[in-house]
Amino acid sequence: MKKSKMWVCRVGIVLLGLLAAVVFAVDTDTDGMSDGYELFFGLNHTNASDALLDTDGDSVTNLTESILWTDPLFADTDRDAWPDSIDANPLSRAVFLWSNPKFAAGDSYLYTGPLWWNNAFRVDGAWTTNGWEAGNGLSNNIGSLNIQVLRSLLTNDAVLDVELFDSTNASLYAALCDSNQAVIVNDLYGNILTGSQEVVTRRLSIPFSSYSNASILRLWRGTGDITVYSSLMYIDEDGDGVDADQELQAGTSDSDADSDDDGLNDFAELFLTNTDPLAADSDDDGYDDQAEVIAESDPNDDQSLPPYAVWFTLPFTETFEECSSGDLDGQHGWKVNDGGVAIVQSNTVFNGEQALSIADASVSHEFTDAQTNVWVSYRLKAVPGSEPQDLPADMAVVFYVNADSFLCAYSNQTPITLPVTVSND
Numbered sequence: 001m002k003k004s005k006m007w008v009c010r011v012g013i014v015l016l017g018l019l020a021a022v023v024f025a026v027d028t029d030t031d032g033m034s035d036g037y038e039l040f041f042g043l044n045h046t047n048a049s050d051a052l053l054d055t056d057g058d059s060v061t062n063l064t065e066s067i068l069w070t071d072p073l074f075a076d077t078d079r080d081a082w083p084d085s086i087d088a089n090p091l092s093r094a095v096f097l098w099s100n101p102k103f104a105a106g107d108s109y110l111y112t113g114p115l116w117w118n119n120a121f122r123v124d125g126a127w128t129t130n131g132w133e134a135g136n137g138l139s140n141n142i143g144s145l146n147i148q149v150l151r152s153l154l155t156n157d158a159v160l161d162v163e164l165f166d167s168t169n170a171s172l173y174a175a176l177c178d179s180n181q182a183v184i185v186n187d188l189y190g191n192i193l194t195g196s197q198e199v200v201t202r203r204l205s206i207p208f209s210s211y212s213n214a215s216i217l218r219l220w221r222g223t224g225d226i227t228v229y230s231s232l233m234y235i236d237e238d239g240d241g242v243d244a245d246q247e248l249q250a251g252t253s254d255s256d257a258d259s260d261d262d263g264l265n266d267f268a269e270l271f272l273t274n275t276d277p278l279a280a281d282s283d284d285d286g287y288d289d290q291a292e293v294i295a296e297s298d299p300n301d302d303q304s305l306p307p308y309a310v311w312f313t314l315p316f317t318e319t320f321e322e323c324s325s326g327d328l329d330g331q332h333g334w335k336v337n338d339g340g341v342a343i344v345q346s347n348t349v350f351n352g353e354q355a356l357s358i359a360d361a362s363v364s365h366e367f368t369d370a371q372t373n374v375w376v377s378y379r380l381k382a383v384p385g386s387e388p389q390d391l392p393a394d395m396a397v398v399f400y401v402n403a404d405s406f407l408c409a410y411s412n413q414t415p416i417t418l419p420v421t422v423s424n425d
Contacts, residue, residue: 028045029046031047031049033063037069038050041071041072042102043062051066055073056071056074057075058083058084068090068091070090071112077112078093078095078114078234079095080092080243082246087249089245091114093234094147094234095232096109098127098145099130099229099230104132107122108120115153117148118149120147122145123143123144125143130229131227132226134226135225136225141220143221144219144221146177147217147218148215149233151208151212151215154208156208156209156235156237157207157235158234159203159232159239159243160174160204161202163199164199164229165226166199166200168195170195170223171224172191172219172226173186174218175188176206176211176216176218177216177218178213181216188204191222237255242254250278253266259278260277262289263290263291264289273289273293275299283299283300283304285301285305287305287333305330319354320353320356321353326343328344333365334365335363335364337362340359340361342356342359343357344356345357402415405421
């Protein structure tokens, strides 16, 4: 993480903490944590000893969490997979735990979160131990969950992850409303339920930037029984699962899902492979991170190399212009076999283009696509030779030029002479 950007995030969070301190200034046990904070999260506002405890085990004391207004009972307040202790902005996402009676009470939902989140509330339905439920006894088109944001602070589109039960014979829709709850767009995506009868998470892109007066995202029930367990709202312009604040900390781009163009998106590199999302070849061993993941070598260890020619997805083009002059073996996934040599030459053939010279060797490259037919197009310089001997049984095809300068195809059976003569003029 880049320290300069971390401090920008920290300033915003500390300001939030200072504002909260003004509102919840009473501190009965004088432990530095306001009564409002302690009562909200279930700490003891009459016992000062809990201030220096680390109740959630995230290496951040309750006192420090109270300054940041993070959750002292959960190590990753914003549920972004980065613990509060290493997250420069531990409030980058708005978290909705609809089933938690500490936060969902009456018609309202209250929790800590980013400055751009304002409030959340239900209209009809009920808070239960499962979440928000609506259906029993309600008429069609009755019941909604509502999330309000401050458009002066949130100018981007947002993403909403909705964990719900995917009921049959039910419908749930997404709408945008203004601050007075007047509907602007009644149905953004159609019914987001498919009837799988499973717990699923639906990811919705919320087009706030297209509607300047929209400040409420509404999930409204059409028909049937609806259960929504939890939700997350955050900014993720490139849709890679890494929110904008995380991209800021990592130095990656929120407008490019794969910042280093190595075939692994930023989320995969940050959370799955632990590779550098800003370097296509994290261990600098000549193999891109994606190629090593496919070949099951370690992209973080320059001594761990693919055990075979690195696979590439078709269509694949190699002009040797990006190869270094000299031995081809190991470059761009090529493997040289049989003890001979395959040399990348510069400025010797084809009007200055780099070319490959092969002597007493075979070269190979593997692909990810399990295709039975692959078209090969190439330009070559050849000299007359003789029919190849002792070829591997699994060799697909070998082309060679016979003593009469005719191009021949050989597949370990009778050679076929093609009606083409080869000239090097």
